[in-house]
Amino acid sequence: MKAADFDKAFDDGESIDASIDWSTLRRPNLESRRLEIELTSRMAEDVDRHARRMGLTPQALIQKWVAEKLS
Numbered sequence: 855m856k857a858a859d860f861d862k863a864f865d866d867g868e869s870i871d872a873s874i875d876w877s878t879l880r881r882p883n884l885e886s887r888r889l890e891i892e893l894t895s896r897m898a899e900d901v902d903r904h905a906r907r908m909g910l911t912p913q914a915l916i917q918k919w920v921a922e923k924l925s
Contacts, residue, residue, distance in 0.1 A: 891916075 855863075855873050864870050893901065898912075905915040 860873060901912050905912045908915060
């Protein structure tokens with residue numbers, strides 16, 4: 855299938871499952887790597903407070919902040 859035909863089928867809401875080999879699908883660059891940081895007690899408490907206010911874990915909040923800063 856040519857890319858234009860694939861795009862048209864997708865845009866028209868047709869199923870494209872038959873055109874995709876789902877067994878080889880991977881999300882690139884999503885492997886995790888542990889990174890340690892040291893924060894003062896005050897900074898750690900502030901992170902905890904912000905995370906609770908936003909309904910996130912401190913780790914999720916820090917990941918969100920880093921992603922925003924890097925984008």
